[in-house]
Structure formats: C-alpha cells, structure tokens
Amino acid sequence: MNKVIQLNNRPVGKPVLDDFKLIEENFPTTKEGEVLLNTIYVSVDPYLRGRMSDSKSYVSSFELNKAIQSAIIAKVIESKHPDFKSEDIVIGNLEWKEYQTSNGKTLTKIDKNTANLTVYLGVLGMTGMAAYLGLTEIGQPKENETIVISGAGGAVGTIVGQIGKLLGCRIIGITGSDEKVELLKSKFKFDDCINYKTNTNLATAIKKSCPDGIDIYFDNVGGKISDAVLSNINKYARLPVCGAISLYNTTEVSVGPRIQPILLTKSATMRGFIVGDFIDKFPKATKQLSTWLNEGKLIYTETIADGFENIPKAFIDLFDGKNIGKMIVKI
Amino acid sequence: MNKVIQLNNRPVGKPVLDDFKLIEENFPTTKEGEVLLNTIYVSVDPYLRGRMSDSKSYVSSFELNKAIQSAIIAKVIESKHPDFKSEDIVIGNLEWKEYQTSNGKTLTKIDKNTANLTVYLGVLGMTGMAAYLGLTEIGQPKENETIVISGAGGAVGTIVGQIGKLLGCRIIGITGSDEKVELLKSKFKFDDCINYKTNTNLATAIKKSCPDGIDIYFDNVGGKISDAVLSNINKYARLPVCGAISLYNTTEVSVGPRIQPILLTKSATMRGFIVGDFIDKFPKATKQLSTWLNEGKLIYTETIADGFENIPKAFIDLFDGKNIGKMIVKI
Numbered sequence: 001m002n003k004v005i006q007l008n009n010r011p012v013g014k015p016v017l018d019d020f021k022l023i024e025e026n027f028p029t030t031k032e033g034e035v036l037l038n039t040i041y042v043s044v045d046p047y048l049r050g051r052m053s054d055s056k057s058y059v060s061s062f063e064l065n066k067a068i069q070s071a072i073i074a075k076v077i078e079s080k081h082p083d084f085k086s087e088d089i090v091i092g093n094l095e096w097k098e099y100q101t102s103n104g105k106t107l108t109k110i111d112k113n114t115a116n117l118t119v120y121l122g123v124l125g126m127t128g129m130a131a132y133l134g135l136t137e138i139g140q141p142k143e144n145e146t147i148v149i150s151g152a153g154g155a156v157g158t159i160v161g162q163i164g165k166l167l168g169c170r171i172i173g174i175t176g177s178d179e180k181v182e183l184l185k186s187k188f189k190f191d192d193c194i195n196y197k198t199n200t201n202l203a204t205a206i207k208k209s210c211p212d213g214i215d216i217y218f219d220n221v222g223g224k225i226s227d228a229v230l231s232n233i234n235k236y237a238r239l240p241v242c243g244a245i246s247l248y249n250t251t252e253v254s255v256g257p258r259i260q261p262i263l264l265t266k267s268a269t270m271r272g273f274i275v276g277d278f279i280d281k282f283p284k285a286t287k288q289l290s291t292w293l294n295e296g297k298l299i300y301t302e303t304i305a306d307g308f309e310n311i312p313k314a315f316i317d318l319f320d321g322k323n324i325g326k327m328i329v330k331i
Numbered sequence: 332m333n334k335v336i337q338l339n340n341r342p343v344g345k346p347v348l349d350d351f352k353l354i355e356e357n358f359p360t361t362k363e364g365e366v367l368l369n370t371i372y373v374s375v376d377p378y379l380r381g382r383m384s385d386s387k388s389y390v391s392s393f394e395l396n397k398a399i400q401s402a403i404i405a406k407v408i409e410s411k412h413p414d415f416k417s418e419d420i421v422i423g424n425l426e427w428k429e430y431q432t433s434n435g436k437t438l439t440k441i442d443k444n445t446a447n448l449t450v451y452l453g454v455l456g457m458t459g460m461a462a463y464l465g466l467t468e469i470g471q472p473k474e475n476e477t478i479v480i481s482g483a484g485g486a487v488g489t490i491v492g493q494i495g496k497l498l499g500c501r502i503i504g505i506t507g508s509d510e511k512v513e514l515l516k517s518k519f520k521f522d523d524c525i526n527y528k529t530n531t532n533l534a535t536a537i538k539k540s541c542p543d544g545i546d547i548y549f550d551n552v553g554g555k556i557s558d559a560v561l562s563n564i565n566k567y568a569r570l571p572v573c574g575a576i577s578l579y580n581t582t583e584v585s586v587g588p589r590i591q592p593i594l595l596t597k598s599a600t601m602r603g604f605i606v607g608d609f610i611d612k613f614p615k616a617t618k619q620l621s622t623w624l625n626e627g628k629l630i631y632t633e634t635i636a637d638g639f640e641n642i643p644k645a646f647i648d649l650f651d652g653k654n655i656g657k658m659i660v661k662i
Contacts, residue, residue, distance in 0.1 A: 050596070222591040236608075244591050254592075258585045260553040260575050263603030265381070270601045272594030277567075 005096040020312035037074035067095035131159035138240035143168035151220030153180035155326035202228035301325035351643035368405035398426035462490035469571035474499035482551030484511035486657035533559035632656035
C-alpha cells in the first residue's frame with residue numbers, strides 16, 4: 001500500500017498534528033506517458049499554511065481529504081514517458097505521497113551526481129530564488145547600505161544575509177534564540193544579530209545595531225518585529241515582504257500601528273512578492289547563486305527531519321522556529 | 332506695519348485658531364541683491380500640519396513664534412536684484428507675511444499674463460506635480476485599469492482622477508459629501524464616487540463600484556478609508572501614498588489591520604512619496620499638464636478664501652474637507 005498525507009481539518013490558529021492524516025491507498029499504476037516517482041525529500045515551507053485555509057491566498061487552497069502538495073525531490077522508478085528514464089532524479093510541486101505518478105509536465109530533471117540533492121530545495125530552489133530576487137529586484141542594495149532581515153535563521157533569511165554581505169552591505173539579523181544569534185554571526189558572518197525574544201525593547205535594540213538607520217528591510221515575519229524595524233528606516237528605504245510567519249496562524253485580523261505615515265515621511269517602498277513574480281529572472285539568479293556556491297562564497301544549513309510520517313511535525317515545527325536554515329523531510 | 336502669521340502653539344490634534352497668531356512687525360527694508368515682495372496668493376496644504384509638530388516629518392519643523400511658510404505667489408514691488416524687476420510675479424516657498432524681502436534664490440518668475448495666476452499653485456504647481464508624477468511614476472496606469480482615489484475632491488484628487496481618465500482608466504473617487512460626489516461625477520467625469528460618511532460598509536460599497544477590483548489606489552487620506560480600499564485590491568496593485576490627512580491630527584499612534592499580509596498575497600507595491608522625490612521629472616510633467624490644460628482636457632476647481640488674517644482658518648478648514656479642489660487664500 002502507498003502512504004499519503006492528507007489535510008484532515010483546516011487549521012485554526014497554529015496547525016496541530018490532528019489537522020493532518022496519514023492514510024494508505026492502492027499503489028498507483030503508471031499509464032502511457034507517465035512516470036512513477038518515489039519521494040526522496042519533501043520541502044516544508046511556512047507559505048503552505050496559507051493554502052490550508054479556505055481564504056484566498058497566494059494560490060488555491062488545499063482540499064480537505066486530499067493529499068497536500070509541496071516542492072519534492074523524487075526518483076523515477078518506472079517511466080512510460082519519452083523524456084524520463086528510470087533512476088532519473090526530478091523536482092516538482094508534488095503530493096505528500098511515498099509513490100505517485102506524473103505526466104512529467106511540471107517536473108524538472110536535476111543532476112543526480114549533485115553532492116547534496118537538497119540544494120535544489122534550498123539555495124538553488126525557490127528558497128534561493130526568493131532570497132536573491134527579493135533582495136536584488138525589490139531591495140536594490142547599494143554598497144555600504146544597512147539590511148535588516150527578520151526570520152534571519154530561516155531558509156530564506158540565512159541566504160539573504162550572505163547575499164547582502166557579498167554585495168557589500170552591513171547585515172543585521174533578527175531571530176528567536178541565542179543559538180541562532182551565535183550561528184548567524186559566526187557561521188554566516190552577519191554583522192550583528194538580535195534575539196527578539198530576549199530584547200524587551202526591540203526598536204531600541206535595532207536602533208543600536210543600526211546606527212546609520214535601515215535602508216532595506218527583508219521581512220519574513222510581519223507583526224511586532226516589523227513594527228520595531230519600521231520605526232528605524234531611512235529615507236527611500238525598500239521593504240521587500242517575503243513572508244509574514246508571525247501572522248499566518250492568527251485567528252483574528254492582526255492590528256498594529258498604521259504604516260502609511262512612515263512610508264510617506266520616508267518616501268519608502270514596501271512590496272510583497274512571491275518567487276513566481278520574477279520567473280523570467282530565475283536563470284540569471286540560478287547562475288549567480290551556483291557561481292557563489294561553487295566558489296564557496298555561499299554556504300547553507302539545513303534541518304533534516306526523517307521519515308514520511310514526520311512531514312506534518314516538521315511543518316508545525318517551522319512555527320516554533322525549530323529549524324535553522326531550510327527544513328526538509330528525508331523519506 | 333507689516334502683518335505676519337506665526338506659529339503660536341504646536342497643535343495637539345486638530346489645529347485651532349489659537350495655534351496661530353497675527354502680529355505686526357516693522358516694514359522690511361530691501362538690501363542690495365534683494366527684492367521686496369507683496370503677497371498675492373497663499374497656498375494652504377494638509378502637509379503643513381506635519382511641519383507644525385516637533386517630530387521628524389517631510390521637512391524641518393516650523394519654529395514657534397516664527398512665521399509659517401508655504402507656497403506663495405507674490406508681486407515684486409521693489410527690486411535691488413539684477414534678475415527681477417518691479418511688477419514681476421514670482422512663486423516660491425515664502426513666509427506668511429504681507430510683505431517680505433527675498434534674495435531671489437528660491438523664487439521662480441511666472442508669466443503675469445496668465446489668466447489665472449493660481450494655476451501655479453494648483454495644476455501647474457506642486458499639486459499637479461504630485462498628482463501626475465505619483466500616478467504615472469508609482470501607479471503606472473495601464474488602459475482599462477481601475478483607479479481608486481481617496482480625498483478625491485481635494486486639490487490632488489481632482490487632478491489625479493482626470494489624468495487617470497485621460498490615460499484610459501476607470502476612476503472611482505472617495506470623498507466626504509454628496510455635493511462632492513455629484514461634482515466629481517458631473518464636472519470631473521469620475522466613473523463613480525462614494526461618500527465615505529454615509530456608506531456604513533465602505534469595503535462593500537467600494538467592491539460594488541469596482542467589479543474588476545482595484546489596480547491602483549492613490550491614497551491621500553490613510554486610516555479606515557484605506558483599510559476598506561486595500562481589502563479590494565488586485566494582484567500586482569500599485570499604491571502611491573501621497574498623503575494621510577485622516578492621521579495628521581491623531582494624538583496617539585493610529586492602529587489598524589496590518590497590511591503586510593495583503594501586500595504579500597497580492598504582490599502589491601505601496602510607496603510613499605513627496606513631489607520632491609521626482610524633481611528631475613518636473614519639466615516633463617509641466618509640459619504634459621500645460622498641454623492638457625490648454626487643450627481643455629484638464630479642468631480645475633479652487634476654493635478661494637479672502638484676506639491675510641484668514642489664512643489659519645483656511646488651513647484648518649482643510650481638515651473638515653471644506654475645500655473643493657485647491658484651497659488658496661487671496662490677500
């Protein structure tokens with residue numbers, strides 16, 4: 001039998017294990033023009049929370065009692081498709097199933113000799129695209145500018161910080177544990193990093209770490225952390241909004257200080273995006289990120305959970321900040 | 332003696348007459364290299380409220396017991412400056428004084444044969460620049476798009492709406508009286524207009540007037556009106572923030588629904604600006620606006636108050652929406 005994880009309930013507030021259910025279904029049969037895939041790595045990402053609600057979000061909502069989808073790396077174990085052969089490794093937006101068939105339309109073959117296949121879910125995947133394109137296209141960093149990154153220890157944050165350094169900027173991270181603060185400063189070479197959980201006056205702490213103000217705020221979290229950052233932005237600041245993880249699980253509309261007066265007095269630009277907005281720039285981004293990766297200028301860290309049945313727990317752990325870097329489930 | 336209006340108190344909340352004082356001072360003497368000016372028209376603008384506070388705003392705060400400044404049209408009545416002669420008409424950022432001297436550095440000569448000199452405070456002045464450049468540079472309207480304008484009956488709003496129509500867009504205004512609703516639809520050819528004071532559910536009213544959603548929101552007011560608009564924006568919406576008149580007089584930080592989740596799910600861009608941000612584009616804007624004006628494609632309306640001592644009242648009236656179009660004081 002084939003294992004499948006479905007959406008059992010639409011989460012109210014923070015997702016719980018009972019919002020998911022593991023079922024078994026018949027093993028799929030491969031039709032002409034299809035491939036049979038065996039899941040190897042599953043990406044769990046905060047944005048999936050939006051698709052679990054019934055509201056309009058980035059993309060259509062997941063259906064109840066249907067398999068959830070995310071970015072997945074899989075191995076072709078049977079091919080009745082001319083473009084794929086057995087043992088090929090592919091990436092695509094696939095279902096949380098151990099085995100599944102695909103007509104190949106949304107699959108991309110990846111080099112199976114890559115030392116670490118998960119790089120295609122991280123630096124060379126949507127994570128890297130969001131980091132590089134959000135920062136360069138919206139943030140438009142100039143040398144010696146100050147960049148503040150919230151969710152700095154996450155998949156996107158760790159990459160944004162390094163890219164900012166490579167582009168000559170001063171990088172300040174905001175994260176949720178002293179362990180992450182230390183790691184971001186030592187391993188990822190952030191100029192400074194703030195633990196938002198232990199700093200009672202975050203706006204003041206940010207001001208201290210950013211004596212020249214903030215030119216770019218790469219926002220992964222929203223909420224009160226962002227309020228504190230916004231009170232320190234410079235004239236003509238750019239504010240890419242990549243995520244709002246602090247708000248994904250709120251059950252009421254979150255309220256906070258209105259930001260229009262700040263944007264107005266600072267002539268600042270705030271822009272939300274998803275990576276798909278920049279699809280025409282993926283080749284350029286991939287080329288640059290690969291180069292930096294090969295030159296050893298860009299490093300990454302991953303949090304790997306183990307086992308198909310642990311996908312929901314890994315996903316839920318994102319909201320407790322239990323990951324450092326990209327959260328991936330190895331099947 | 333020369334009449335002067337000074338800042339008497341920093342307003343708390345909505346400005347009152349007592350925040351200003353009319354004093355008399357000695358008549359100025361004109362030194363070598365200076366001109367003596369007689370004030371003809373004084374522009375009163377909502378943004379001046381920011382300069383009356385002690386906080387950082389667009390520009391430096393006005394000083395207590397010093398004359399207030401704004402855009403003023405004046406006549407040269409004596410010149411000891413090679414570039415100006417008696418009877419020249421000039422515009423500049425000048426003081427609320429009946430007579431004043433200037434070294435001419437910030438003065439611009441205007442054509443004294445212009446039928447209506449006040450056009451240089453309105454359509455061909457900072458008002459027109461803000462409307463044209465905010466809409467075209469940030470809003471980037473495309474034919475058949477829907478533009479919503481708050482503060483639609485004000486100086487900037489009436490011009491933004493007409494420019495939007497000239498560029499082939501559908502224009503929806505939001506304003507504060509049935510009289511303005513009627514005028515905006517009949518005289519300024521807005522496609523629809525909503526009275527925010529009489530519509531109990533503004534978001535629903537906006538949705539009804541914008542069946543295809545909102546592509547551009549030209550925001551002059553901020554606050555709850557903007558909340559209602561934002562709940563109806565389309566993917567890739569552009570949101571120029573030109574003013575926030577509903578928030579200028581608040582005594583506490585105004586709170587409202589956080590907008591980051593909306594910007595994120597809609598890949599929308601919100602950008603604050605002041606006209607000075609686009610100074611290099613003033614000649615292009617002036618040329619286009621003059622052309623439309625001469626062709627009769629752009630019309631304007633003004634609210635003219637009378638008498639030097641009435642400048643403070645005219646300014647205060649802005650916050651009650653007593654003006655239609657540009658508010659000007661004729662001296």
